[in-house]
Amino acid sequence: xxxxxxxxxxxxxxxxxxxxxxxxxxxxxxxxxxxxxxxxxxxxxxxxxxxxxxxxxxxxxxxxxxxxxxxxxxxxxxxxxxxxxxxxxxxxxxxxxxxxxxxxxxxxxxxxxxxxxxxxxxxxxxxxxxxxxxxxxxxxxxxxxxxxxxxxxxxxxxxxxxxxxxxxxxxxxxxxxxxxxxxxxxxxxxxxxxxxxxxxxxxxxxxxxxxxxxxxxxxxxxxxxxxxxxxxx
Numbered sequence: 001x002x003x004x005x006x007x008x009x010x011x012x013x014x015x016x017x018x019x020x021x022x023x024x025x026x027x028x029x030x031x032x033x034x035x036x037x038x039x040x041x042x043x044x045x046x047x048x049x050x051x052x053x054x055x056x057x058x059x060x061x062x063x064x065x066x067x068x069x070x071x072x073x074x075x076x077x078x079x080x081x082x083x084x085x086x087x088x089x090x091x092x093x094x095x096x097x098x099x100x101x102x103x104x105x106x107x108x109x110x111x112x113x114x115x116x117x118x119x120x121x122x123x124x125x126x127x128x129x130x131x132x133x134x135x136x137x138x139x140x141x142x143x144x145x146x147x148x149x150x151x152x153x154x155x156x157x158x159x160x161x162x163x164x165x166x167x168x169x170x171x172x173x174x175x176x177x178x179x180x181x182x183x184x185x186x187x188x189x190x191x192x193x194x195x196x197x198x199x200x201x202x203x204x205x206x207x208x209x210x211x212x213x214x215x216x217x218x219x220x221x222x223x224x225x226x227x228x229x230x231x232x233x
Contacts, residue, residue, distance in 0.1 A: 039057065078103060189216075
């Protein structure tokens with residue numbers, strides 16, 4: 001399956017403007033890195049890794065509520081390691097993967113800083129390239145936009161033609177236990193219709209478990225955490 005937009009050209013152009021603004025702001029704010037106190041964690045985030053945002057809690061709190069002691073958890077696109085570390089408070093083991101070498105270093109350091117390094121294994125992986133076995137819970141906070149990234153920071157914000165997102169849903173069933181579930185974060189500042197389409201085509205049923213919205217340039221932007229499970233025949 002290849003990316004076919006589900007939004008209008010006008011909406012796509014608006015998202016392009018928002019993206020350029022967010023990218024410029026991220027470059028300016030992240031020159032020296034940042035430290036966040038978030039849901040009981042202290043996280044150091046280097047300049048070319050996605051920082052904690054004002055809606056990050058929609059996924060973070062869902063992770064805390066959903067993870068179980070016996071779970072083997074995969075945090076796809078871990079970034080600073082935030083959701084892997086939250087999961088490791090409860091889960092028996094967590095694998096955290098990212099394609100950005102700076103994110104790998106940050107996630108390992110943050111796992112040590114927050115006392116869960118013994119339960120979080122951090123790997124360099126392009127989607128599932130270095131992921132083995134099955135997981136009870138998979139957490140994914142994918143890039144929202146489909147533009148071509150110019151650097152490592154933008155790789156956390158934009159996934160060219162949603163290649164990684166498409167590959168994820170093409171392969172994820174083979175990495176979930178039969179009763180496995182996923183927590184996926186996305187919003188209308190990306191092509192939400194495409195996410196819903198490929199998730200449905202891959203055989204997943206989705207339920208919204210957390211939502212919030214902000215106004216940007218007078219336009220409402222909605223954010224969602226989905227709990228996805230394999231649809232029953």
